[in-house]
Amino acid sequence: MQKRVIAVHDISCVGKCSLTVALPILSACGIECSVLPTAVLSTHTGGFTGYTFRDLTDDLEPIIKHWQSLDLHADAIYTGYLGSFRQLDIVNMLFDTLGKDAIKLVDPVMADNGLLYKGFDMDFAAGMRDLCKKADIVIPNITEASLMLGEECVYESKAPEYWHKLIDGMLSLGPKACVLTGTMRDGKTIGATYGADGVYGDCIKNRIEGYYHGTGDVFGSAFLGAYLNGKSVQQSVDAAVIYTIAAIERTYKAGTDRKYGVDFEGALPVLLDLIK
Ligand code: PXL
Numbered sequence: 001m002q003k004r005v006i007a008v009h010d011i012s013c014v015g016k017c018s019l020t021v022a023l024p025i026l027s028a029c030g031i032e033c034s035v036l037p038t039a040v041l042s043t044h045t046g047g048f049t050g051y052t053f054r055d056l057t058d059d060l061e062p063i064i065k066h067w068q069s070l071d072l073h074a075d076a077i078y079t080g081y082l083g084s085f086r087q088l089d090i091v092n093m094l095f096d097t098l099g100k101d102a103i104k105l106v107d108p109v110m111a112d113n114g115l116l117y118k119g120f121d122m123d124f125a126a127g128m129r130d131l132c133k134k135a136d137i138v139i140p141n142i143t144e145a146s147l148m149l150g151e152e153c154v155y156e157s158k159a160p161e162y163w164h165k166l167i168d169g170m171l172s173l174g175p176k177a178c179v180l181t182g183t184m185r186d187g188k189t190i191g192a193t194y195g196a197d198g199v200y201g202d203c204i205k206n207r208i209e210g211y212y213h214g215t216g217d218v219f220g221s222a223f224l225g226a227y228l229n230g231k232s233v234q235q236s237v238d239a240a241v242i243y244t245i246a247a248i249e250r251t252y253k254a255g256t257d258r259k260y261g262v263d264f265e266g267a268l269p270v271l272l273d274l275i276k
Contacts, residue, residue, distance in 0.1 A: 226240065
């Protein structure tokens with residue numbers, strides 16, 4: 001049976017991230033991607049000014065209710081950028097109903113490089129921490145994990161002890177696995193470090209200079225695509241890191257304006273090769 005994911009993210013109409021990334025990557029991995037759009041924005045909020053924002057909070061519950069009447073089955077629920085504080089409760093309810101038997105993957109999208117994104121505050125971080133208690137797998141970056149745990153944020157830390165403290169803090173909330181993104185051995189590398197089943201592991205590779213938008217969503221979607229194709233957490237982290245860096249490399253070589261997102265489309269053969 002083909003697997004189905006319910007992807008709970010915004011639609012940023014331009015500037016590849018969230019649903020415009022999750023849909024094609026999961027589809028390429030052979031997985032049906034149903035969507036619960038949290039908001040519609042003309043662009044994402046990082047690097048553009050004057051963007052529109054349509055909050056879809058009031059639409060979410062009626063959509064979920066309709067799905068309940070269909071007895072819809074989901075193998076996984078993958079949440080990312082939420083459009084309001086109230087959506088945390090709605091996702092909680094989705095987890096308890098249609099998500100009872102699903103793998104719940106939470107990317108607590110709200111911050112990076114030591115700063116909250118526009119529109120998010122510490123109350124949201126506390127609410128997101130509560131939602132993470134219900135997740136099977138969480139994939140925060142260092143900034144998000146430290147904000148949720150009330151730890152010092154050292155987003156350029158090269159110390160495994162610090163990463164492991166954040167990972168253990170997230171695991172103590174309840175998830176079975178935590179993949180911490182943005183870990184580095186030195187200024188020339190980047191990747192992800194995880195804790196699961198009592199072990200730590202990582203995949204850290206050579207870094208391409210600069211901040212590329214939407215790469216967290218490329219990483220999360222590739223990770224889930226690999227995981228639902230039967231790969232282990234280590235193999236899924238490896239696939240997602242190698243693929244994300246391949247997409248960044250193509251964008252770097254093409255010289256594209258980084259705020260429009262990375263060429264994850266052109267790099268798809270790399271991902272498919274890694275998960276086959
Ligand atoms: O990729 C994370 C993300 C998703 N959606 C929107 C964003 C961001 C990051 O800034 O602004 C709307």
